[in-house]
Amino acid sequence: MKAAPDAQKRLIDLQELDSSLDRLAHRRRSLPELAEIERLEARLAELRDAIVAAETEVGDLDREQRKAEQDVDQVRARAERDRKRLDSGQVTSAKDLSGLQTEIESLARRQSDLEEVVLEVMERREEADGRVGALRADLAKAEEELAALRTRRDEARQGIDAEAGMTTTARAGVAGDVPDDLLALYEKLRGQFGGVGAAVLYRGACQGCHLALNTVDLNRIRAAADDEVVRCEECRRILVRTAESGL
Numbered sequence: 001m002k003a004a005p006d007a008q009k010r011l012i013d014l015q016e017l018d019s020s021l022d023r024l025a026h027r028r029r030s031l032p033e034l035a036e037i038e039r040l041e042a043r044l045a046e047l048r049d050a051i052v053a054a055e056t057e058v059g060d061l062d063r064e065q066r067k068a069e070q071d072v073d074q075v076r077a078r079a080e081r082d083r084k085r086l087d088s089g090q091v092t093s094a095k096d097l098s099g100l101q102t103e104i105e106s107l108a109r110r111q112s113d114l115e116e117v118v119l120e121v122m123e124r125r126e127e128a129d130g131r132v133g134a135l136r137a138d139l140a141k142a143e144e145e146l147a148a149l150r151t152r153r154d155e156a157r158q159g160i161d162a163e164a165g166m167t168t169t170a171r172a173g174v175a176g177d178v179p180d181d182l183l184a185l186y187e188k189l190r191g192q193f194g195g196v197g198a199a200v201l202y203r204g205a206c207q208g209c210h211l212a213l214n215t216v217d218l219n220r221i222r223a224a225a226d227d228e229v230v231r232c233e234e235c236r237r238i239l240v241r242t243a244e245s246g247l
């Protein structure tokens with residue numbers, strides 16, 4: 001392939017711009033905010049699950065408390081009835097009287113046990129309630145953090161996109177100076193060799209693979225016409241000759 005030396009040198013400008021665009025795209029993909037956002041989103045999901053679990057517990061304890069309070073009411077009502085019967089004077093047999101007394105005493109013990117249950121359930125409910133409150137506060141804080149991170153991510157992306165936009169415009173201008181066949185070869189090699197399709201020959205070394213060329217290859221390049229497109233024997237990239245090539 002043949003191309004004017006100036007057009008070959010433009011290929012190096014193009015390579016620099018393409019490498020800049022690659023670096024910008026890499027930076028955009030690997031912004032530190034992205035990993036942080038992912039971590040926070042997982043944390044938010046965990047917190048929401050924990051809130052649902054704690055709220056369910058509060059609901060269960062509410063029901064448990066109402067049930068225990070109803071039990072207390074029932075026992076109290078029954079004791080009340082017993083006491084009225086006792087006070088009415090209608091029960092006269094000593095055996096029945098003593099039976100009523102025993103039942104009233106037993107109901108009193110039962111009521112006190114049930115009241116303890118109510119208190120204990122109330123305590124657990126309060127605790128679960130407190131947990132819901134703390135989790136909600138954590139969630140609000142995490143949501144705030146996430147919003148701030150997303151803003152930072154968007155700002156970083158805007159900066160990168162602006163730079164990429166200018167670089168792309170510059171690239172279009174430079175690409176216009178490179179003949180189509182050379183450009184096509186460069187693009188093909190760029191795709192094959194990690195984004196670098198053309199490199200400068202600097203002091204006898206290829207700046208694409210960073211290997212020093214052997215004497216035979218250097219002599220071959222030295223003998224090649226200025227408009228001959230030469231390639232690195234090691235990495236196959238297009239080698240661009242300059243005044244500092246050491247030829």
Ligand SMILES: [Zn+2]
Pocket residue numbers: 206207208209210211232233234235236237
């Ligand atoms: Zn090379």
